Amino acid sequence: MYLDYHAVLVFLITGAFMVCTPLVLGMLFRPKNPYKEKNLPYECAEDPIGDAQIRFDMRFYTTALIFVVFDAEIVLMFPWARVFQSAPSKGVALVAGLVFTTIVFFGLIYDWAKGDLDWVKSFQNKRRVQD
Amino acid sequence: MEALIGLFGELFGLEGTLALSAAYAVCIGSILGFVTVYSMFAIWMERKVAAHIQVRMGPMVTGGWHGWAQSVADAVKLLFKEDIIPTRANAFMFWIAPAVVFCGVFAGLIVVPFAVGVQVVDLHLGVFFIIAIASIEVIGVIIAGWASNSKYSLFGAVREAAQVVSYEIPTATALLVPILVVGSFRLNDFNTWQAEHHWLIFHSPWLAMAALIFFISSLAGCKRAPFDLPEAESELVSGFHTEYSGMRFSFFFLEEYTSMFVAALLTATLWFGGFNLPFVDSSAWHPALAMPIGIVVLLAKTFFFIFVQMWLRWTLPRLRVDQVMSMGYKYLVPWAFVALIATAVWDYYGWGWLPL
DSSP states (O other): GGGGGGGHHHHHHHHHHHHHHHHHHHHHHSSOOOOOTTTOOOOTOOOSSSSSSOOOTTHHHHHHHHHHHHHHHHHHHHHHHHHHHTOOHHHHHHHHHHHHHHHHHHHHHHHHHHHHSSSOOOOOOHHHOOO | OHHHHHHHHHHHHOHHHHHHHHHHHHHHHHHHHHHHHHHHHHHHHHHHHHHHTTTOOOOTTTTTTGGHHHHHHHHHHHHHHOOOTHHHSSSHHHHHHHHHHHHHHHHHHHHHHBBBTTTTTOTTHHHHHHHHTTHHHHHHHHHHHHHTHHHHHHHHHHHHHHHHHHHHHHHHHHHHHHHHHHHHHHHHHHHHHHHOOOOOOTHHHHHHHHHHHHHHHHHHHOOOSSSTTTTTTHHHTTTGTTOOOHHHHHHHHHHHHHHHHHHHHHHHHSSSOOTTTTOOOOSSHHHHHEEEEEEEEHHHHHHHHHHHHHHTTTOOOOOOOOOOOHHHIIIIIIHHHHHHHHHHHHHHHHHOOOOO
């Protein structure tokens, strides 16, 4: 049964191969005429200023953190959903699922109330308190 | 694939590794052919749908009948295009990004049950495997955006990372709902269950809600409008693949259309009966009859959902970044949880819904 997974490896390799083949084949036909301006990063015909590989806004960091927490939680829910129908006692399974989901749900509400789910975190209220 | 190995054994007397390789060759060939033909057709269809929604005709010249050969001509043209790698880009990362993006979705197709027995392998983790392997694509997009060393690409890649990653939570939660009812990860078990009982969309209102949540969040997962922020032509030129040209660029499109197919197919298989016809019991049919009908039925359902995806693309305006994030976390995630728990309660009390 677990040997079935060799197909995954075979198809991953074939996928990569399929991407490479037209690229290599294309080398025979396609023109190759690079010059300085063509090889600049595209910025609407302006000379790009500075590098694009810079430090980036940390808002995405919060999103990533929330994602990791929730994804781990989803992974834990998968076996529960799988065995729910065949559980020896459905009541116990239901209560276990309910308790687990409630805890996660409170986590979501906490994040929401804290403003971590907002793209632009609002500090307006805090400022008012300080004034 | 077991059937193919058996067939090769009977017909040509192949055994062991030889039979396995022959079966692989057939499977790989058919999946590759399917992906290529499907994406050409889908691109042509997208243009036609877009055109007719905007009261235009779309491609009409190439190939004669309604411009059917337009995508073929495009593919040939892309092969002849210069392959530009910007000087500032990290060449190796730039080079492997399309392969990483494409591999995941391509490998995801192996568990797809097209009809009775028409499936490469019936992995016992089918559904889980599809969402796991489809998320490899995000890594490829981030590599592409970062390695391009262009600001548009960086913005596109970071948006894609935030968006696809957030929408994976409602997608997976919505997928848990039919898994909970059927009690299996195998995609084939969903087909058998729905053939024996009824389509899961009619099982309870929560299943219908889960289907809607899955469809919306899979749109975001495929970067389709109204969630096409990573590409956002009007603001980011073309997002993470701004620097890509020719064949390399086309692989990003191949991936997008293939993942659309996988999303539409999951909707059709998990909620809309898979390859089963409505009101007709096909379980006793001869395989020679059930197989082509199954393929046609499943593809018809899948193409209906692909059509809906295109329809939405040309109807709805694009959301803002903050709207996308709040849509995911504040609406879809809580409602997906509600659907999951409500289904468990519904199932515990054994309530019915429609007299089906």
